[in-house]
Amino acid sequence: MPMGRLAMRHVRDVMRLRAAGLSIREIGRRVGAVPSTVRLTIRRFEAAGLSWPLADDITDAVLEERLFAGAGTKPGQRRRAEPDWAAIHRELKRKHVTLSILWEEYIASEPDGYRYSRFCDLYRAWESRLSVTMRQSHAAGDKLFVDYAGDGIAVVIDRLTGERRTAQIFVAVLGASNLTYAQATWTQGLADWISGHVGAFEAIGGVPALVVPDNAKTAVIKACFYDPQINRSYAEMAAHYGTAILPARPRRPRDKAKVEQAVLVIERWLIGGLRHRIFHSLAELNAAIGEMLRRLNDERPIRRLGVTRRQLFNEIDRPALKALPETPYVFAEWRIRRVSIDYHVDVGDHYYSVPHRFVRAEVEVRLTARTVEIFHKGERIAAHQRMSGNHKHTTVPEHMASSHRRYAGWTIERIRQDAAAIGPATTALCNLILDERPHPEQGFRACLGIIRLARSYGADRLEAAATRAIDIGARTYGSVKSILANNLDRRPAQRPADGIAIVHANIRGPRYYN
Structure with missing residues (x-):
């Protein structure tokens, strides 16, 4: 989230949460902004003479204008009492x-x-x-590891013909207690993937600080060692639950060793144990999985620890988990579309209208099971009831033109030290990235990648690229790498009168005033 300026929907969220009595830090965590940005937003809101709730006639465009118009023992000694x-x-x-x-x-x-x-x-x-996965250090309530099992379970969907369909097995495991959850879904698609997460959160009765998936295309749009891009619907689900997504690094199997071990347990204990049973529905299969999980979590002690997963969960993980949100999550899928010449948008072989002035504009479509919402630059411009893919049109008369209406190992401290060794611009850029991410570990890899660019391009070029990135508001590893790869850092930059470049987190750069 850029410092100092939020999208208007986030401004509304800030004021709604402030009116509810939440602290600045908590509001920042929920909207994904640093506390200084939240405080600045509240000050601008009050300075503009606005009060919450806003009047119905204050659109996002009006709100933006109002806010930004001015803008040890030794060997041989006797054996002592052995600790537990x-x-x-x-x-x-x-x-x-x-x-x-x-x-x-x-x-x-x-x-x-x-x-x-x-x-x-x-x-x-x-x-x-202990086993390798048990030796790994996982803080209480910190991480939930998720993945799909490699093998599925056959379900007879037609008793007469004997037709079978393979159900996929979603697996989730808590890092500290090893409490394991599994759920059968028909596919590994986005809707079923998120459904598995919702089921896992409900089963454990809380929300961890981080969710660690693999780099599957369902979860990650663009896999990157330093700065992976998360699917928007997946990120929206995480925001609803107040958690963050931290994909495992490519080619780093230890990042996901915990869930791979859980998958192995599920395949041997659950799939192997159910191999002789015949299921006729997904609900019947999930009921059997639930019974197997109860035995796994509640009755089988963990080797060498002497306690069950459930006992360890109640003792360690449960007190550290966040509470579930009050309202249930509604799955929503985002798609990018372009408005046709007839001011309709094609979504799932059905055509939904938008105001005619948005012809040819690129819009974002948010789909739920019942609704279709269409957004342009963050502002909702149309909302419809979702229809079937029948190649027909749903048109709101007000959307028509008037002439048409008649017709129908590392640490963050080390990152800061290494950035400081390169120069002040790199330090400032890394600090911005770390401060702006909802969870510090999400900005950790991007900073690490930026620092390692000095190996290929040298510290002087990286400093110049970091200065340019700050000026244009580009605060990702990919942007800095692109500046260096295209030699943009070698182009002369605008300097102050005394020739000394000023690098500071509070300086917005020329892009802000364009």
């Missing part, structure tokens, strides 16, 4: 808990126990005997 390593492993998944804290608690109850260095060595030795 499984309990210590569970405690380490809690936020702010370290081995040092746990050792102090242990030595308080066992004064003759192991010294700190020996305590750490013994724990690391015990931890090394």
Whole structure:
């Protein structure tokens, strides 16, 4: 979200949430903006003499004009009381808990126990005997890993002919507790993919901070190691639940080791266990999956930890999860269309009207099961009831022209340090990217990619490219790479009178005033 200026729909969201009593930081988190931008928006709103709720005649265009018009022990010693390593492993998944804290608690109850260095060595030795996925460090309530199983389950959809159809198995697993969820869907398409997420959130009774999918085309429009682009409908679902999407990095299997292990468990425990049963509907199959999951999560202890997934979930993950939203999520799909010469938009082989002045304009269409909403530059210009694909027209008379109406490993601190080593422009650009993302990890890869461009192009060229990127408001890895690849950084840039370039987060650059 650009600093200092929000889309008008987000301005309305800011004021609605402010009127509801939410804090600046919470509002920023919900609308995807930094707190300084939220504060500036509220000040401009009040300075414009506006009050919430807005009058019906204040459109987004009017609102924009009003707001921006002015604008250790040693070998040989005796064996001491052995700590409960499984309990210590569970405690380490809690936020702010370290081995040092746990050792102090242990030595308080066992004064003759192991010294700190020996305590750490013994724990690391015990931890090394866990599986790879169990050894990975996952904070409580932090990540939900999602994917589809490689194999499906056959469902007999016609009892007379015996016709079969393969159901796909959606799998989700929480990082800290390994609580596992599975759901059968007919396809791996966007609607079924999001339906699996909704089912997972309902099953665990809360929302994690991050959702980690693979780089499947359903979830990611453009896969990129540093700055992947998320499908808009998928991102809208995440925004509804107040979580963020962080795709696994390409060619980094450890990023998704947790869900791959869960998929393996589901394939062996669930699919293998149901191989002799015959199902005649998706509902019947999901009922059987639910019973198998209950046994997996509630009855089978995790090896070496001695507790079930459900017990670990109730102890570790549940207190850290966000609450489910009050209103249910309604799946919406976004499509890009161009208005035809007859001021209608073709959506699913049906034609919906828009005001005639938008002829030939590119618009965004938001589809739900019941409605079709059409937007132009963020403003909703038409809304219709969704119709079947019958090649007919749905026309609002007011949309017609008057003459027609008669007719029908890294850390963010290290990123900042490495950016500072290159120069002030790179530092400023990375700070902008980190501050503007809803979750810092989403901006982490983009900054890392920008810093690594210095290896190929040198620090001086990267500094020039970062300065140009700030000037034009391009704050992505792809934009900086494009500037360097096309030698745009070598073009002379406009400088202040004294010849010194000013790089600062509060300077908008010439693009803002165009």
